[in-house]
Amino acid sequence: MTMQDPITRGLENGWAVTDATRLTESQTLEADVVVIGTGAGGGTTAEILASAGLSVIMVEEGKLYSQKDFRMDELDAYANFYQEGMSRTTSDGGIAIMQGRCVGGSTTVNWTSSFRTPDETLNYWQQRFGLTDLNPDAMAPWFAEREDRHNMAPWAVPPNANNDVLRQGCEKLGWRWQIIPRNVKGCWNLGYCGVGCPTNAKQGALLTTIPGALDKGARLFHGLRAEKLVMNGDRIDHLLTVAMTPDGIRAGKVNVRLKARHFVVAASAIGSPGLLLRSDIPDPHKRIGKRTFLHPVNASVAEMPKQVDPFYGAPQSVYSDEFNFKNGVDGPAGFKMEVPPLHPGMIAAVSPNHGKAQHQLLSQLPHLQSVIALIRDGFHPDSPGGTVSLRDDDSPVLDYPITDYLWHGVRQAYLTLAEIQFAAGARRVQLMHLDSPRFSGWREAKKAITEMPMELHRARLFTAHQMGGCGMGADPAESVVNGFGEHHQVANLSIHDASIFPTSIGANPQLSIYALAARNSTHLATRLTS
Template sequence: MIASLLELGGDRVERADVCVIGSGGGGAVVAAELSTAGLDVVVLEQGHHWTAKDFTQREDEMLPRLFEEAGMRATRDGSVTILQGRNVGGSTVHNLCYAFRTPDPILRMWREEHGLTSLTPEALAPSFARVEKNLRVKPIREDEINTLNRIIRSGAETLGYSGFVTKHNREGCVQSGYCILGCSYDAKQSMLVTYVPKASAAGARIYADARCDRIEAEGGRVQRVLGSAVGPDGTPHGSIEVSARAVVLAAGAVASPDLLQRSGLGGDRVGQDLHLHPSVMAAGFFDEELHAYRGIPQSYYIDQFIDLESDPHRGYVLMPIAGFPVLTATQMPGFGRDHFAQMRDFSRMAGLLVLLHDRSAGQVRPGDSLSRPRIDYTLSADDRRQLAEGLVHCAEVLFAGGARRVVIPFQPEALVLQRGDDPTEIIRRGVRQGEITIASTHPQSTCRMATSSSQGVVNPFGEVFDVRGLFVADMSVFPTSLGAPPQITTAALADRTAHHILARWPELSA
């Protein structure tokens, strides 16, 4: 069952074996694994249940409908925009389907430096296998690579930079290119069309428009979840109370620590250690029309500048990016005529972004309301240097791919490089917050896994230290920045937590 709590109306009191909060990359997996094993599961999802027929492929309609704070979520100083989904299926409904397992050197670093000795590739293999099967992960075919990604690949190959065509989770993709606004063809194998229906078919009661406001524990044991029926503006119109033997918090790396802090749970490290995989972009302008936004948005991946075997703590990758008009307009510098001049060449534009494996650590704290948490994040000098270096390589790749000019969107004055100009001018200008658009689609690590509460918030199976039966299963459990696309790691760790709950069920349900 998937129902809108808002449409049901009134106040509800429910009892369940397990209450899952959030239906995205982690929550949907837990709900499906537990309900198919026979547990009675209730899911509370604050966002609406939109489906393929609602995805109109229009930015003005989809950004406010599908994203937290209508796509305007940002750090408190406004320097980093953070995109997160707010709908049944969470951010997987908008993601771009890069599908990677956790890199082995990252798992090794988590074992050796964070004491998480059970996180071996072998131990995680069954979870990866289940997730990849359910999400239909497979390599992208040569004929599915669009113009944008071909140009970027050609530029990287000319320069001898290492890169590869990735795997993805699409089935029957018609290559429309609208992934970020939701797939109108049900081809993207997001949680919305995979794990969520699986959970529902197995008997999970999934309430959309149902926001968790607080989690209650007594005597070191989780007891119940209190929530409200909400619309897009967050105003409560009714209540829900779910008593459960176990609660799995999977509201994403911003809302999960916010909820724990509001509930007085999780200890001192809740909300600390925020990593963002911050990204900055360069725009290349070509003589011919590319229509870079058509076709599968991301299929190529440049990994020349990250060597996790030698140093698992730093580095960056380069990823093709094509925006739609509104998103691109917000990224491009200038005002009035200058801005219009850039946007007039929209169909000749190809973007390449630097995505950083960041060591800078920020914080999430409760704000005025659950809809507006306080997010702080300051880039370290080393991370700023890497982003600037990355932009130099973006410019090189775009020129090698045939761009006539490359624009680095510094504010208030963009840097415009013509063919033959020295791109190291980017390093002289430097990357400073507030002076260039920085975006994040991967907030993580705010309830990190550790071996003790002084180091983190949850144990290696996702259970909150000192609160029996309360688990976290989303991107907030990563011990450090991941340094790779996170959806498969999120889902595999959530699968592992679900199977741990099943193995402990006789004790947890007693």
């Protein structure tokens, strides 16, 4: 006998959930707090505030999906669960952006890697941005509490063959590696986390904090786009929203006006600055949308002598921080190394091959293995990040220039990835770069990579981590919010997502968002109930 899906059970038991695409009349609603976004930050915020006895309305532009919708189908999942149908990019098309668009946000479709914010990052934030209350000792209890809430622990199952290549290569080269903590419970080790968990093992917001908030009386509107926060004096009076059409892509004609004592924006490092810019929120120092970071990612793909089946098993279970902070926090660009799953649609999209070369590569999929590098951006003057602005239709877009400083990091990462794969026994290695042949040895690869042009659209770059754009800091002249996510100029506005990070963090960000949102929401609950 299978257990009933908790989303189905909750809906049958009377959760206050509204599919806004079915609304036929405009309306006005009120609550103590309106939370915009239902990902790691929004879900945590809603649960904590509702548990404190406050009335909460959650607003989510994407749809509510559940176990029945997660069919391990790339084509369907990318089109429906991701921003812009998995086609979101930076303004010049140079970096592909993987970002969730559904209830639970990216926590519904991420690969479950769960890291605490590195001590080096928290210490840098203290020194550079005056965030003295966010030191490692002060944050440790918040990390621990969220690890318990989301069942985060180092993966106890032996790594799949895909991830084990990273371990083998690091061991041969004398480099550090470790096992990744994952937020799963009863995981079947299928490997399709990126298209939604079909067994409800992933403990993202969809199965934890969102049900927790709804059980406490919170209301959820999905298929509802937040258009504009409307000011009255130094406070926000209400949020204007528009219901999406049934296809979930276009805005319809039904409006919902939401009034509240307090508003929490948790719409992502691209969505949150976009909403604030559309709303003409006070920005005396022009900081909204600035210093947006991505952990730009590059990759190499190896042909291994034995079958790897990179589409099965926990997608990420081994990592290496050997080069993350090796040259200091603000030295040459450091990078974290991890392994991605290789499903047919994904590898076809990121591979620089065409025609016969592409056919040859994909025909070898069971033998292919990949390692990626997450470039740590935002810690050096020559890594200022990008800028979120609005298109003509008021949708947000990110301009992200790749500086020479970052290109140097990308080249060093390519060298390191290829060296690891050859050390682990790869027959051939190809960089995800338009000028890369399939190298048959490390010496050949090293010479070519040293001379290869590092240019946009030649080096294939992507990201699943968006951070910054509403940075926190002690000085209002260089930040949007303080260390509790409270807006410097607007009395009843908080921001509880990765957009408040003043740099990237050098690790997958979901636990950092969960922990900061829990800390800041607990503080906010005390404010609003005292």
